[in-house]
Amino acid sequence: MCGRYTLTKKQLRFASRFSTEELQIFLKERYNIAPTQTVPLIHIVGGKLVTEEIRWGLQPVWSKAPIINAQCEGILNKPTFRQSVLQRRCLMPADGFYEWQGKTPFHFTFPGREPFYFGGIVDTWTTPDKSPIQCCSIITTAANEVVSPFHKRMPFILAPADYDIWLDPATKPEQLETLFKRPHAVALQATASKPLVPDGAPRPPHKPTQSEFLLT
DSSP states (O other), X not given: OOSOEEEOOSEEEEOOTTOSSOEEEEOOOEEEEOTTSEEEEEEEETTEEEXXXXXXXXXXXXXXXXXXXXXXTTGGGOTTTHHHHHHOEEEEEESEEEEEETTEEEEEEOGGGOOEEEEEEEEEEEOTTSXXXXXXXXXXXXXXXXXXXXXXXXXXXXXXXXXXHHHOTTOOHHHHHHHHHSOOOTTOEEEEOOSSOGGGOOOOOOOOOTTTSBOO
8 A cells, every 4th residue: 555655855857758848846845745635746638748736535426535545456447446547647756655564664765765656546526515626546556575574565656668658648458457567666675764754854654544544
């Protein structure tokens, strides 16, 4: 699963065949990104590559809790996610995510805290007062050998060579299935979080519970 993550870079540059210029994404340091907060992402809108901040957690009418994760297995056949994964995929930047052993959070990062991108999906939620709100969810996959001692699931992290395939609305379902099955994020490393992260930022996050959010 993925219930908390970090994005501590102040600026990212993103190059894509869908844009003639690099996207520049200006950010605030965030050490404890939590569901229902707005999060930065990259997706294609009207044929144009854009970056936006969108609420983390899909909110279908049948669910009382936001759906913050969506399993890749069978996602193309699930009514809740099918149209989003076929037509509204996004990349969600991060430089780490948390999993827990008991009450201890472990921070998963790549060497040098290099940024990476979760595969995500975007949808629109209509509030009770009929206001539309865009929201997103992180796709999860079976944990690799680094994460599996901590949890059976982990975020779906894309390789840079696959970013454009993931973003392209014309990508076919069988191509998506191939992406889901590729080995992923083998260079991740886990570090137990200290009582305080650098610069006096908030303490490591508490473990999300099923009652708070739907962790699928």
